[in-house]
Amino acid sequence: MQDLTYILESDPQRYTLTPGQPTMKAVVTTGNGGYDKLDYRDVPIPVPQAGEVLLKVLAAGVNNTEINTRLGWYSSTVTAGTEDFSESDDTITTEDGGWNEKTPFPFIQGTDCCGEVVAHGADVTAPAIGARVLVRACMRLNGYDSLENIWMASDFDGAFAQYVRVPAQEVFAIDCDWSDVELATIPCAYATAENMVQRCNVQAGDRVLVPGASGGVGSAVVQLCKRRGAHVIAIVGSAKIAQMQHLGIDQIIPRGTDLLAELGDSSVDVVIDNVGGDGFTDLFKLLVRGGRYASSGAIAGPMVTLDMRDFYLKDITLIGCTAWDEVVFPNLIGYIERGEIQPLVAKTFPLEEIASAQKEFMEKRHVGNFVLVPPQ
Numbered sequence: 001m002q003d004l005t006y007i008l009e010s011d012p013q014r015y016t017l018t019p020g021q022p023t024m025k026a027v028v029t030t031g032n033g034g035y036d037k038l039d040y041r042d043v044p045i046p047v048p049q050a051g052e053v054l055l056k057v058l059a060a061g062v063n064n065t066e067i068n069t070r071l072g073w074y075s076s077t078v079t080a081g082t083e084d085f086s087e088s089d090d091t092i093t094t095e096d097g098g099w100n101e102k103t104p105f106p107f108i109q110g111t112d113c114c115g116e117v118v119a120h121g122a123d124v125t126a127p128a129i130g131a132r133v134l135v136r137a138c139m140r141l142n143g144y145d146s147l148e149n150i151w152m153a154s155d156f157d158g159a160f161a162q163y164v165r166v167p168a169q170e171v172f173a174i175d176c177d178w179s180d181v182e183l184a185t186i187p188c189a190y191a192t193a194e195n196m197v198q199r200c201n202v203q204a205g206d207r208v209l210v211p212g213a214s215g216g217v218g219s220a221v222v223q224l225c226k227r228r229g230a231h232v233i234a235i236v237g238s239a240k241i242a243q244m245q246h247l248g249i250d251q252i253i254p255r256g257t258d259l260l261a262e263l264g265d266s267s268v269d270v271v272i273d274n275v276g277g278d279g280f281t282d283l284f285k286l287l288v289r290g291g292r293y294a295s296s297g298a299i300a301g302p303m304v305t306l307d308m309r310d311f312y313l314k315d316i317t318l319i320g321c322t323a324w325d326e327v328v329f330p331n332l333i334g335y336i337e338r339g340e341i342q343p344l345v346a347k348t349f350p351l352e353e354i355a356s357a358q359k360e361f362m363e364k365r366h367v368g369n370f371v372l373v374p375p376q
Contacts, residue, residue: 014157015043015106025375026161027354030106032072035355043108046157046165048121053168055133059184059348060159061112062357062370063216064299069103069154081277081301083362103154110159110372111137111152114183117171118163127173132180134333135159136170137187138324149323160351162374172329176336182343185216185369186332190341193220193272194328196294196321197228200270204229209259209268209286211275212299213249214240216344216369221272222247223341233268235259243367260285266314270294280304287316294319344368351375 015028023042030037048054064082068074073085113135117127127133137152152158152166174183202208208225212218213234225232226248233251236244241252253262259282271283271293277300284306287293293316298304310316335341346366349357351374361370 014046017042017044024162025351026108027110027351028106029066029070029109032070032103032105035358037070038354038358039106040352040354043161045163048119048124048165050122051124051168052121052165053117053124053127053171054119054121054163054165055113055115055135055171056118057110057113057115057159057162057164057374058132058180058376059114060110060351060372060374061184061186061188061216062354062361062372063111063188064297065111065151065188066109066153066160067358067362069109072103079301079303082299083364084301104156107153108157108159108161108164109153110161110164111154111188112184112369112371113137113152113159113164113166113187114180115159115164121165121168124168126168127171131173132183133171133173134183134187134329135164135166136172136191136324136329138191138322139167139170140323140326144326147323160354160372160374172333174333174336178336178343181345181348181371181373183336184371185343185345186336187329189216189369190220190224190332191324191328192296192321193217193224194331195324196272196296196319197221197224198325198328198331199319199321200272200292200294202228202230202270206230206269207233207267208270208272209233209235209263209283211235211271211273211279211283213252214244214367215274215299215364217274217297219244219247219344219368220341222249224335225272227335227340230270233263237364239365240367259283274298275300276304277301278304281307284310284314284316287314289314290316292317292319294321296321346370348373 022045024045026043028039117131141148208230231250234249238254266288274297276298346368348371351372
């Protein structure tokens with residue numbers, strides 16, 4: 001496993017233009033704050049270093065994480081859900097706004113990347129020039145025996161640009177008939193979802209409850225559990241139920257329903273929840289003894305109440321999921337190439353319209369993923 005710490009050593013002058021230097025369009029996020037912090041401009045095309053490839057970005061997905069990082073939501077001082085926080089004026093100006101660490105502003109965000117290999121750094125021969133690839137955005141600093149990780153577009157420059165340089169070991173060639181835009185919906189949402197499904201060891205016949213099932217991660221969880229033969233119960237806003245029915249969900253429950261009255265105590269084996277908030281407490285009453293609960297987000301709010309008796313008397317396993325396990329991304333490539341999952345593209349935008357994309361994304365009226373397309 002290659003040491004990736006070098007990629008964090010960003011040159012503070014990397015966005016400075018010099019005469020005759022090749023340039024690209026990019027969105028540079030300049031600091032914590034509102035949409036005015038998204039600066040669409042010309043910057044130098046990055047040069048791949050030893051062990052890296054240079055990718056032409058074909059399409060880049062939009063995720064909560066870019067918005068949360070820009071706003072500083074990951075700071076432990078924030079107690080509101082992502083939607084409430086994004087609508088307030090309480091953006092973080094302290095240095096702990098990103099994963100409780102300093103965010104490397106200015107930098108280029110963009111966690112989801114479908115790209116084409118256009119150049120190799122030293123000692124790199126694969127993937128081949130011209131290959132269409134996906135980037136594994138969550139990278140393990142010290143190999144897969146350690147959970148320490150870094151993220152493209154949170155810790156170093158990402159895909160909201162015409163080109164991006166990436167460690168070659170994190171780039172996966174893919175052979176399928178999906179469009180570039182469809183592939184760009186996959187890396188963050190589906191890998192996050194597969195990581196939770198994998199760690200919960202979802203099996204055929206398991207009853208799996210998925211709050212927030214219409215979002216990018218939630219809709220991926222639904223598909224990935226169904227391909228394993230699980231019985232999926234999805235919580236969905238009433239306006240989105242019709243859009244979700246084609247995914248083969250076994251039971252759809254409108255958001256706001258009394259879940260205990262609807263499903264009963266000890267009625268599900270697994271809960272995969274990126275919502276959190278006020279509904280968190282009842283989820284543990286729904287779990288069977290020995291049930292599993294996994295989360296990688298808290299869009300309805302990070303501060304929750306847990307009755308410890310539900311937790312320990314029922315032998316519940318709590319699984320926090322951020323670092324992707326090694327098998328996750330190769331699994332996804334296989335699922336796509338074998339036609340076992342489908343993309344859910346909600347809408348596309350030109351890269352320069354990133355602010356409009358993020359505003360509409362936060363309205364949460366869509367099902368699936370938004371995708372940005374750089375100038376080609």
